[in-house]
Amino acid sequence: MALVSVHKWEEPCISGKNGAGTVFFSNCNLKCEFCQNYTISAQGYGISVDVARLAEIFLEQQQKNVECLELVTPTHYAPVVIEALKRARAAGLKLTVVYNTNAYESIAVIDQLSTYVDVFLPDLKYFDDAAAQKYSHAPDYFHFAAASIKRMVAAVGPLVMENNLMKKGVLVRHLILPWLYKDSIKIVEWLWSTFGDKIYISLMSQYTPAYNAAAFPKINRKLTTFEYQKVVDTALALGIKNCFVQEKSASSVDFIPVFDGSGVLRGKMQKQGNTKSV
Template sequence: MNPCNQCPRACGTDRSQKPGLCLAGEEPLLAKIMLHQWEEPFLTGEGGSGALFFSGCNLRCVFCQNQTISHELKGRTCSKEELIDIMFRLKERRAVNINLVTAAHFTRQLVPVLREARARGLNLPVVWNSSGYESVESLRLLDGLIDVYLPDFKYMDPALALRYSRAEDYPAAARAAITEMVRQTGPLRFQDDLLMGGTVVRHLVLPGHADDSQSVLAWLATTFGHDIFLSIMNQYTPCGDLSAVPELNRRLTAAEYDEVVDYALALGIENALLQSEESQTLDYTPDFSVSEEGLSDASDAN
């Protein structure tokens, strides 16, 4: 783990001494626990997804809606035993899965947590919810521990990845990471309308960049066919200081989103979720001022 090379940044930081480029130290930093109702329907069911939101991020997305945890590092460190206990508490509250959100920079720390939780009888599907900017080497440590991968695929154009996330190598890293994820999970597996295994790729359509969205969808359709599910997202909402990227300081138009959806249909994509314009709001962003929702013994320290 130290020097750290867990993600494509390979910053080489000794995270036991100082934070890496992901802004995180050595111990997992947990920002929020909740029964999440705003994920894809086949991941929430009636009980909700048992989400654990981790702080820190190896990207610098200018349009990030989760700044309080990605860059401001709200949350508290959690031990292996605490994390296992949280997972079982979420199960008791009838979560349909355990959803590890933005945990990629803690991959090596979470592998023994997941192994021990499984050994103690945790039988819920485990979801790995990530930006897609991950190393294949780290993902291979998760082989057999993750049931559902839920990565983003943000950009195909390296220039956009550099401008909007400060990661010119994002497209290459995401393609390699998603390929490894699909190798591990295999085709989609459902039970009673809930996704029990497989890979779901999210793509957020950005204003003015329908052409790049089409490139993303074309690669996914050509590479994986019907073995994955796509979530084509219409929820882009301007937030924060976008003065350096004024082209993103507006909402997505219906025509732009429809252009991307029509292209997906032309590609023959069938396994896809779509969003209405009503999703273009910050109302679906979790409230990170509260560390736990619907669970007892809340604790939070900055």
């Protein structure tokens, strides 16, 4: 694990007033060449904990009066996460559980999670499989991501909102990439034709070239206003109501967390090392 902190920069229906108690897991089942969090996703920096400590971490977030418990990229630790959630629930965890994922999931894992997860927060990255392979090394990405999002919607049921906070439902994020706004338009059209207003959509403009982006000239720059607005205009033309948009100022390294292991261990900090997924 790389960081446990209160995160206040999520969509308003997730972070609300008090923020999300966010748990960042090390490693990732994608290999995105532009990942902003590459120190933990690709290089694997983090601290190893057992299931008992993970359950404690979940309960500690509840004591911070946060709006929800947000698990970031936990898929490759799913069996441990499920056991920790089971223990935390038995010990009094009442927080809404948000599962933040890249959508490259298996149906079996989603089915196992459905008892413990209230809100799925998938990031649907690509419609075009060639782009998915080139930039994230993810064969058949859209096939698996589309199927997993459909199962997520079926698993949690209709949207439930309380005081402008999502208590049940699916919020699909999409990060628009340079030169790929037409791919993004296809994603927006697919989401609308498939789910209508049964889900929320978040169109993100925050792309900042990082990690190996310099090796790919087309994505080695920030998004233009034109590219982002074309995608937003598509959502408006379709009549999508449950949609978040993002200010261009969000495209900054200032919003990338410092992955220093804070909150992972009780008491004294411990130097980070490389972790391996289970």
